[in-house]
Amino acid sequence: MAANINNSTSSNYVSKKQKLRKNVHPFMGVTRTKRTSKVIRFNDSNESDLVSEQSLKEKNVVTYKSLKNRASDLLKMRKTLPVYQNKREIMTYIESNPVVVLIGETGSGKSTQIPQFILEQLYGTKKHGSIAVTQPRRVAAINLATRVAQEHGCKLGDQVGYSVRFDNMTTARTRLKYLTDGMLLRELMMNRELKEYSVVVIDEAHERTVLTDLILGFLKSLIQGPRPDLKIIVMSATLQAEKFSEFFNNAPILFVEGRKFDVKQYYLKAPTDDIVDAVIRCCVQINQCEQLGDILCFLPGQEEIDKAVTIMEKIAKYVADETPVPLIVPYPLYAALPPIQQALVFAPIKGFKRKVVFSTNIAETSVTISGVKFVVDSGLRKVKVWRHQLGLATLLTVPISQASAMQRSGRAGRESEGKSFRLYCESDYLKLPKQSEPEIARSDVTSPVLMLKRYGINDLLNWTWFENPGKDAVLMALQELYELGALNTRGKITKRGEQMALLPLQPHLSSVLIKASEVGCLSQVIDIVSCLSVENLLLNPSPEERDEVNERRLSLSNAGKRYGDLIMLKELFDIYFYELGKSQDSNSERNDWCKGLCISVRGFKNVIRVRDQLRVYCKRLFSSISEGNEESKKIGEDSEEISKILKCFLTGFIKNTAIGMPDRSYRTVSTGEPISIHPSSMLFLNKSCPGIMYTEYVFTTKGYARNVSRIELSWLQEVVTNGTAVAKQKISSSK
DNA sequence: GAGCACTGC
Structure with a gap:
């Protein structure tokens, strides 16, 4: 069933008056279209700070009345949006169907308006529960909530709020919550049935990120099971509606045209x-x-x-x-x-x-x-x-x-x-x-599979996948999790697995942290793991600056020169955090330092936030950890200490190891394939490692190891993990 | 001798 809400053809979205007047001549008396003030939106996580700081200031200044005035001004603009003009029809569909698929093009106003219509309806019928609207990106969630709060005439975090990693702008009064996909998944882990919500809106579903796909699967299992009352709206920008509709028992599809130019x-x-x-x-x-x-x-x-x-x-x-x-x-x-x-x-x-x-x-x-x-x-x-x-x-x-x-x-x-x-x-x-x-369909599903196991799903191959990643992918993930000690031989989640699922890290890194908490080097390992989980921390210098920057990085990391990238990251972290963090003007000092080494300032700020978060989680998860784990520590050049840290990483990345050959090339331990140290690595020019361990194995022009560390071959036998062959057999037979 | 894009209680 499909309802085309507007009669006009979809190829011509623009009304006559919206069309731009034709320019007289391209290069004579050019009439350039006037730039809109600031349409730029960049995924800068600092932006979240800006928004929250700004809203904090507003809290002190803005009165209830001015909020309402602003909202009524905005209402005039809202009413011109295509979605608003079809409000009643859209709401009729939403009211009478458990699941609705809504296709709205750019500029239709779907992401801001539909949730508000539902909110009005919830108020009107005095229904309990709130609305969750998911977004693939943090900035989008923050911007939408900010805008919608204005339109609704409330302070951000009051009736309308948002929740993203590191930033929660919600209160007990919040009824409409914009949040990232990842955040809703986390909520699902904590609150299996999403009892807090009566409506869940999945926005930008066409992007088909791993996390969006997982949410769709969870929602289907919820409405088929414990939450038949949960209302679901899938919003998408492209005409991929049928797949969503079919998945949800042929839910109706609504089309709303957008406002964009030819x-x-x-x-x-x-x-x-x-x-x-x-x-x-x-x-x-x-x-x-x-x-x-x-x-x-x-x-x-x-x-x-x-x-x-x-x-x-x-x-x-x-x-x-x-x-x-x-x-x-x-x-x-x-x-x-x-x-x-x-x-x-x-x-x-x-x-x-x-x-x-x-x-x-x-x-x-x-x-x-x-x-x-x-x-x-x-x-x-x-x-x-x-x-x-x-x-x-x-x-x-x-x-x-x-x-x-x-x-x-x-x-x-x-x-x-x-x-x-x-x-x-x-x-x-x-x-x-x-x-x-x-x-x-093209990703490593170790993390999703661990999440499903934590949720209590036994039969993963027949789960309500929106897109089944395939038997190979699921079995490999199960084996991987078994080897990391997250699952037992019957495929059930272990205590270790529970801890891993709760940490906001990929399972391999979670496993490294757990090991570190056991052997007493948690603090140092947290610092390194934090650096690893921030993308683009070390930026690519331009070709002219490359050698100079590499030289500078090398000169700062004494132990890193010998032991590789993980230790270098810790050494850089120590300088940033301990040495530059002390001075009066630590901010500008840090900025200059980052600039000279071609390190992302924003990246290091995120490292600190991840680190803070991980320290809090670890404190809660590993209550029995030994003293000394708690205090933060700089790394020295003590080889005992460094070995201990690298061996922790080896428990998570035992598969990612390679042995040095007499001709100074490396071959992977698991498959014997040739592998090269990536040129971005500290160890690129170092030809004397008996073995290497790496956190990433990428094939571009050839197989490259990234984030490489030197290991001794004897460590490979020291580090005990679950065996490979037995695991594969047992897991596939018990499913 | 090289680097698609996002994201987490």
Whole structure:
């Protein structure tokens, strides 16, 4: 059953008056579209601080009356939203069905309005319970809650609040809670039936993250079992509705059109084999033939982006000299870029210039750049694909899906009409898969499986998976968990497994922490684990600075030089935390220090937050830990102490070890495959390790070990874990 | 001699 709420065709979303008036001539008397004040949203976790600090200030100033005034002002704008205009019809469906799938395009207002409609209804019928709205990203949850609180006329955290890691803005009065997928899963672990909620809204379900998929599975088992009264709304931006609908017993699908501008599509006549060259040519052509407006180019990875930026910097001047066209100013954008460089992308450009941003997929969902009128799409992206049998991740460049291509094109139509140039043929576009392969189908599911075991699921292969990751994946995860001591031979969760499931870490790292608590080096290990669980802590220096930065990092880590990256992280942490943290002006001192070593300032702040959280959890979980574990400690160069720490890591990563060969290459202990130390490692140039242990094994051009430590071969026998062959047999027979 | 993107009581 499907209901199309608006009559107009879906291809033309824009009403006449919304359409931009045509510019007189592209380069004479240019009428540039006015930039909206600040549309930039970046996934900066500091932003959560800003929001909460701001709201704290507001608490003191803002009166009840001014909140209500503001809300009634906003109501006028709300009423123009497509979702609002179909409020009654949407609510009729929601009231009369246990599950509703709602397809709302960008700008439909679904994420802000639908939850409020439900809230009104809850108030109206005097029903108990509250509403949970999940988001894949933290910033989204915070921003939505902030906005909706204003619209609702309340202080943030009052009736409307949010809950994300490190930041909880809810009170006992909160009835509408925006939260990350991960947070709702945590709540599920604590409160199996989600009794607190009468409605759960899954937003951005089309993104199909592992965590969203898991929530869908849990919700289905809840409504089929102990919570038949729980109302579920699945919201998605793309037309992948059938799968959601079928999963929930053919739930009705509602379509709400969005408010976005027309984007005209262009394709190549013949395919290209040099994508960087094609992107450059396309940008130059746009610059010569189209009106002013910025260009956003999607390329698969950093390598292509850096190449494109270099070429563009060289030719921009000549292109602009030749003809009276704007000067092209190229910018790179990817996650591992230092934040200062990332910020440049968002600053408006002045003068007769055209900003060209070469970006990875980060600009597809996580980041919005204002002023973009043209999109150039390589049709490629990089994905991490987990190989269960090999226990390694491969990084592959693959064609995108049609949904992804549409999403990329849509980036040209955020503020006005735009154009999208796809650097592939239309016939090839039609051959692309409709949707990208969901993440769970290409991921390591050790962590999800542990979560399910903790929840008490025995028959994992027949659980209510929204997307079953497959027998291989589940069996490998079970074996892995058995080897980590999280499951017993019958596949039941152990006490150790319970502890692992409660720590906000991947199971391997949880297992390392538990070991550390047993042998009395918890504090040091927590510091290292905190560093490991923050992405992009050590940024990639530009090629010119590379050697210098590496040299500086090496000179600071005396023990790290010999023992590798884990110990180096601890040494860097110690400098940041103990030495730089003491001074009067510790903040600017720390910032300068990070800058010189090409370390993310934001990253280290997150390390501290993770560390604080882990210390609290550990205190609660390991009540019997020995004294001395509690106090924080700097690491020295005592080899006994370092060995003890590395052996803790070995209990979690015993599989990730390799032995040094006479020709100075390494071969993995488990499969005998050749493996190389990643060039980003401290030990890259060190040719004298008898063995290595690594926390990550990635295959790109060849097999690379990342986060590498030196180990002695004798340690491999010292560290006792559950046997491999027996485990596999027992687990598969007991299922 | 190299680095898709997110996220956790």
